[in-house]
Amino acid sequence: MTLARTAWIGTLGLFTLMAGEVIAWGGGRQPEEVSAGEYRVLAPITHGSLTIFPVVSDRHHDTHMFITLDDGLRSGEVVVSEAGQAQGLVRRRPLPPRHDGAQVNRLVLVNNSDKPLLLLAGEIVTGGKQDRVVGKDRIVPSNSDPVDLSVFCVEPGRWTGTSAQFGGMGASNGKNAYVTQMAQPSVRAGAMADKNQQKVWSEVNRSVDGMAAAAPAASVGGTTSYARVMGNDEVQKKVDAVAAPMEHSYESVIKQLRNQNAVGVVVAIDGNIVWADIFASTPLLEKYWPKLVRSYATESITRRGTKGGADVKSAQAFLDDFSGNRQVVETEPGLFRHTEIAGSGFRAFELASLLPKTGFDVHISKMSE
Secondary structure, X not given: OOOEEEEEOOOOOEEEEEOOOEEEEOOOOOOOOOOOOOXXXXXXXXXXXXXXXXXXXXXXXXXXXXXXXXXXXXXOOEEEEEHHHOHHHOOOOXXXXXXXXXXXXXXXXXXXXXXXXXXXXXXXXXXXXXOEEEOOOEEEOOOOOOEEEEEEEOXXXXXXXXXXEEEEOEEEOOOOOEEEOEOOHHHHHHHHHHOOHHHHHHHHHHHHHHHHHHOHHHOOOOOXXXXXXXXXXXXXXXXXXXXXXXXXXXXXXXXHOHHHOEEEEEEEEOOEEEEEEEEOOHHHHHHHHHHHHHHHHHHHHHOOOOOOOOOHHXXXXXXXXXXXXXXXXXXXXXXXXXXXXXXOOEEEEEEEEOOOOOOOEEEEEEEEO
């Protein structure tokens, strides 16, 4: 039987969204979703041009049922491959004929875990014929059949196989530990908001050029691979110089604020608010924090602009404003709902879990435009 969902569209009344359907409308948030005032911005932590405002919430959700991409790749329970190589991954039924070859903007993922997989836009997988960045948040069910992923290339110039399967883009975090990384906000924006491969390549090239200027000893000029540049030892030292003290400071804040439910951050560079990441729980934030802080640090090194005056008041205002003039909703009944909100000077993305005993926003990201 086809499932449907009913929700409010501002003052326009009710609509019914059938399985797999995508719909756009004008208006603000739906009443059952996050309301203004749920999140509170605290005093900032600053290092160099990077400022992070911790965010706490009066709500806490149980997120232990999810595994992350890092968890799955590390255990081998999550497998990512080129579309044309996915036939051998089939669990229960053959793939549709359209999986007839590798394509730049498509990968196939199989979740062999007994837990649902949380996949975030901006996560990078390396290998195959090109390194790719995930273009949209989603939840992949446990013990899944092959799932088509919408991805973008972050390695212009290569279309030759390096490995049959993909791994995470990783590097040392300055503590003799290996962590996977996430694309910096400007590259994430090219995939999430612009949904444009050329825009993603443009942001990758801008970032590579910016890092070459900031870390000349790295000798990354002419390199087209985002992962290779970010994995360069000299680049890592540059990123660590910003990320390590910021990571340590915020980890201390999380510990101090555990009872207040620290769930995310608002990010400013040179005093200009550029991004926010909010999670459903403190443990989920803690899982993503090492890779997120490195992405923010990278952005602070490669982005240059005029000085702004971001403070707690402006960060709170940025986080409270979700009054968009257009929304696009995509749903997989019983699994997740993904909402994109376009507002005045911002774009926001909400991933809500529809799994049993959930019904809450797992991740919210918001960018300035």
